[in-house]
Amino acid sequence: MSTTPSPVVDTTAESPEPRNGVDRFFEITRRRSTVGAEVRGGVVTFVTMAYIVILNPIILSGGIDVDGNSLGFTQVAAVTALTAGVMTVLFGLVTRLPFAFAAGLGINSFLAVSVVGQVTWAEAMGLVVINGLLIVLLAATGLRRMIFDAVPVQLKLAITVGIGLFIAFIGFVDAGFVTTTGASSPPIGLGVDGSVATVPTLIFVFTLLLTGVLVARKVKGGILIGLVSGTVLAVVVEAIWNIGPKFTDDGVNPGGWGLSVPELPASLVSIPDLSLIGQVSFGSFERIGVLAALMLVFTLVFTNFFDAMGTMTGLSKEAGVADAKGDFPRLKSALIVEGVGAVAGGYASASSNTVFIESGAGIGEGARTGLANVVTGGLFLVAMFFTPLVSIVPTEVAAAALVIVGALMMAQIRYIDFSEFSVLLPVFLAVTVMPLTYSIANGIGAGFISWVIVRALSGKAKEISPLLWIVAAGFVLYFARGPLEVLLAG
DSSP, rough: OOOOOOOOOTTSOOOOSSSHHHHHHTTTTTTTTOHHHHHHHHHHHHHHTTHHHHHHHHHHHHHOTTTTTOHHHHHHHHHHHOOOOHHHHHHHHHOOOOOOOEEOOHHHHHHIITTTTSOOOOHHHHHHHHHHHHHHHHHHHHHHHHHHHHHHHHHHHHHHHHHHHHHHHHHHHHTTTTEEESSSSEEHHEEEBBBBOSSSHHHHHHHHHHHHHHTTTTTTTHHHHHHHHHHHHHHHHHHHHHHBBBTTTTEEETTSSSSSOOSSOOOOOOOOOTTTTTTTOOHHHHHHHHHHHHHHHHHHHHHHHHHHHOOOOOOHHHHOOEEEEEEEETHHHHHHHHHHHHHHHHHSSOEEEEEEEEEEHHHTOOOSSSSHHHHHHHHHHTTTTTHHHHTTTTHHHHHHHHHHHHHHHHHHGGSOOOSSSSHHHHHHHHHHHHHHHOOHHHHHHHHHHHHHHHHHHIGGHHHHHHHHHHHHHHHHHTTTTTHHHHHHOO
């Protein structure tokens, strides 16, 4: 493990012969990795992503659809783990890359907040399935790859850096280290009233510093050791002081754990309820009209398409499997499988499944191949039966790993030439808009639009791909979708 970005793996160079069939299939030796590193990386990725089994049900079950119905928490937890496990393993086997899958947070929030107020949950999931089919079609025809290739390398690197800051920001917020102030200025601040005043946040700081020292000293398994140590400490602290959750039936407990309380559950095993699978309807076009339904699909496709593209770009750079242009092995297959994740997530009522930026934690631990995905996916499938056990790892501990990974990805900025302001401004916007708006797609859109406008008006129009112009125009529509929806509704 290194504190600097991994070098690009030269697969054409002479390398040791694979040791066995598994090594040959996953190209473990060829990518200068080991089975141990892949297993550790897969476990670390699962630990940093395990919160999704709890968080996705919280988000989706909180949405009341147009008929007044909601999704069951335990049912959503089961299909969340199932879909994440199946798609993560599938992606690892098809692409041999260590990018894990789970329900995308941007899309599940969009469904729960904006979509189900207009349609039923079954109809909302039908829109997700359509979104996935369109993405598969774009990938299979090569159009998605063409768009990917049209993106300048400077923007691809900027996406990597932006995702790094986004990951770190998510970590800081999840840990309670950064909080909203409730004021217009400043909108966010440090901890509680400008102080690190809660025990969970202190445990985050401890885990962050411990993991940072282990990574700096190049200790194998440093991130995993940090996560396990932080979790053990959290369990002990909770057992002694009984801190409890932040959100309770009696109100908000400011010093509580953010998402899951680190305590041993009364029962470790539960039988998964998979009754939500197949609860899909395509009646939204009749219920709200074709144009309104298409606008929702448009929003889903843009969010899914560019979030995944940006995430895979950043992760492939961090894993050292991307070339100088930002392309990585089996790119077309990766893009197709990512679309299948949206279809599978919609069909299972788990929301669109996509590549998770938390995979960077496993990559930081040494994962370089799809074998890590098999480990992560397998753990998700096991988690279906051990949902109570998954909740032991508190968000504050997992957040420390995200900050470490964000720092590692930030180092990619050194490869960008900032001598031209027409490059500097789009890169700056792409990097900063991601964390500040809590959206990878928003950052990519800001970068694309500013790139084509500033570069074109700076005498560089001939260097811009026509596809990039089209995508930038699409992002203009994406950013204006709110007023457009109102206009169409009228």
